[in-house]
Amino acid sequence: MADNKPTLHHLENSQSHLTLWLLEELGIEYTLTKHARVNGRSPSALTAVNPVGKSPTLVTPSGRVLTERSAIALWLINAYDEGAKFRLPSPNPAAGGNGNGNVNGGTEDDAVREEQLISFGGATLCPLLTVKLVLALLVKQAPFPIRPLPALVRYAVERVFLDAELAKLFGYLDAQLDVRGKEREWFLGTREPTRTDFSLMWYVDWAVQWKWIDLEKFPRLKAFHARCTARPAWQRALEKGNGYNVAFW
Numbered sequence: 001m002a003d004n005k006p007t008l009h010h011l012e013n014s015q016s017h018l019t020l021w022l023l024e025e026l027g028i029e030y031t032l033t034k035h036a037r038v039n040g041r042s043p044s045a046l047t048a049v050n051p052v053g054k055s056p057t058l059v060t061p062s063g064r065v066l067t068e069r070s071a072i073a074l075w076l077i078n079a080y081d082e083g084a085k086f087r088l089p090s091p092n093p094a095a096g097g098n099g100n101g102n103v104n105g106g107t108e109d110d111a112v113r114e115e116q117l118i119s120f121g122g123a124t125l126c127p128l129l130t131v132k133l134v135l136a137l138l139v140k141q142a143p144f145p146i147r148p149l150p151a152l153v154r155y156a157v158e159r160v161f162l163d164a165e166l167a168k169l170f171g172y173l174d175a176q177l178d179v180r181g182k183e184r185e186w187f188l189g190t191r192e193p194t195r196t197d198f199s200l201m202w203y204v205d206w207a208v209q210w211k212w213i214d215l216e217k218f219p220r221l222k223a224f225h226a227r228c229t230a231r232p233a234w235q236r237a238l239e240k241g242n243g244y245n246v247a248f249w
């Protein structure tokens with residue numbers, strides 16, 4: 001791109017807010033192309049950039065089209081986080097470490113744990129949250145006379161399996177903020193959020209906005225959620241984005 005800035009294709013009321021938040025944390029110049037939803041979905045202008053029409057989509061200054069939030073975060077942090085503020089601590093702090101040192105001294109806070117937690121969000125938590133969304137929409141969009149039917153299916157799936165499973169998974173995530181009895185602010189024990197936090201915040205916030213979880217039951221996640229939303233960069237992203245209500249359906 002001629003202006004040497006990345007462009008974020010940002011769909012309103014979507015997880016693209018988390019990428020906008022990271023861009024604001026990095027404090028870099030970028031172009032924001034906002035897309036309104038059409039019947040809840042991506043418009044053709046977004047599909048023209050990314051054939052699967054998902055947001056966030058980021059176009060780098062060289063014209064590379066990046067998709068998937070955690071890959072976009074990886075690219076942005078590698079490209080622009082010059083002070084290493086949002087990176088993993090050096091595997092060998094004795095060799096100098098970096099600006100985001102591990103404050104708990106946990107030797108397990110490495111790229112493997114990062115991968116494990118990000119995959120947990122995308123591959124374990126996300127499918128169940130998607131089932132929860134599909135069931136909710138099924139009931140909401142069913143014609144009134146037959147609505148009791150999908151409502152019954154939803155009740156049964158949630159009661160027999162889904163809600164207990166989600167409670168277990170969020171309980172696991174909550175416990176990841178307490179390592180060897182020491183509570184931490186960020187998942188990898190750093191002073192500032194890393195890619196893991198930018199990634200996992202989406203699943204927590206998605207469930208909170210839909211009222212699928214009660215954060216009172218997950219006090220460390222509650223503190224994490226409050227910590228993220230209180231950051232000035234989160235607030236700036238809210239102002240710049242085109243709305244961030246993911247329970248809009």
Ligand SMILES: N[C@@H](CCC(=O)N[C@@H](CS)C(=O)NCC(=O)O)C(=O)O
Nearest residue numbers: 014015041042053054055056068069
């Ligand atoms: N796995 C993708 C998911 C992206 C995604 O599903 N985004 C939704 C918004 S939350 C979207 O673009 N939906 C519009 C559509 O599918 O038409 C990522 O990590 O970026």
